[in-house]
Amino acid sequence: MTAGFGIANLPYGIFSTDVTGPRTGVAVGDRVLDLAAVTGDPIHATGSLNAFMAQGPAAWAQLRRHLTSLLTGRAHRGVVERHLLPADAVTMHLPVEVGDYVDFYSSRHHAENLGKMFRPGSPPLTPNWTHLPIGYHGRAGTVRLSGTPVVRPKGQRKPPDAGPSLGPSLRLDIEAEVGFVVGVPTALGESVPVSAFEEHVFGVCLINDWSARDLQAWEYVPLGPFLGKSFLTSMSPWIVPLAALEAARVKPPARDEPLLPYLDDTRHPWGLDLTLEVRLNGELISSPPFAEMYWTPAQQLAHLTVNGAALRTGDLFASGTVSGPARDQRGSFIELSWGGASPLELKDGGTRSFLEDGDQVTITATAPAMDGTRLSFGEVSGRIEPAT
Structure with missing residues (x-):
């Protein structure tokens, strides 16, 4: 077997x-x-x-x-x-007809790493980060099955010393994530408390939310990610049901700030002890630990619906990049290479700051199972093809 x-x-x-x-x-x-x-x-x-x-x-x-x-x-x-x-x-x-797609930003290590790179001399986390799960609405129409070719996206780029130009992304990246699939919908105006997570979410999959960091850096102020994220989101073919993950449930890390009641998960913790592995052209380059995620999927769903936003069957929401405290636990190349300042060294003697044409990235994950074994989530993979 x-x-x-x-x-x-x-x-x-x-x-x-x-x-x-x-x-x-x-x-x-x-x-x-x-x-x-x-x-x-x-x-x-x-x-x-x-x-x-x-x-x-x-x-x-x-x-x-x-x-x-x-x-x-x-x-x-x-x-x-x-x-x-x-x-x-x-x-x-593709296992589901995706309704809406929401991508969160729930790894403290990832958020702090990016904050240190982009806002040196300032606090790495924005003031709201420890109070609510930050997210954005993505493009559901470009959620595709693992194995779909990743055509290098084009868009506006602006280097520090020149004006903007249109061209292929030069800083193409991955985001190793975990996705959650909604089964039971809600009516407009209805919210889902953290205690009702299992009543609505069917199962869990792997996500690679490919990112063009140069497009993203130029366009994201003030409204957030757009073309830098919307060209492709890869989804694994297998959906692991929540019922299979009881042995993987853990308490999330301690929170810095008191939680508002609708986010209080003290009695319903949904941290998950998943171990991800990221491979570049077959070489293991990172092992992000999902148990380190500051915000849990139950809190993400509670926040997503607290304003009355309706859920639809097939809605997909993702954790955001999963990163741990060590360099070999970072779930994106922008972190692994520290924005290109410290390129990742490969076993063949090469280096990577960002993805090159022909690169193949594969993300896998396992978790403890109820019978004492480890269960698999399969894989989500993609190969970079030149811009058209």
């Missing part, structure tokens, strides 16, 4: 074969279980997880119990084996 895709995990994705259109599958070892075939439920033949996710936690739990029974009971072995397909024989698709 492929490590990380055991019975304690059972992540969901959308796949197709030469003879079937897109449908729901569950990763089991090095196989994919065809849910439409094994359950007979047409909801798993829709080509998206959205319809199933909208059914809510009771349906999610019931199916998980059923799958566990099918996969562990000898009496079902014959039926199950007929519908287990080799993972290398299927084509994966």
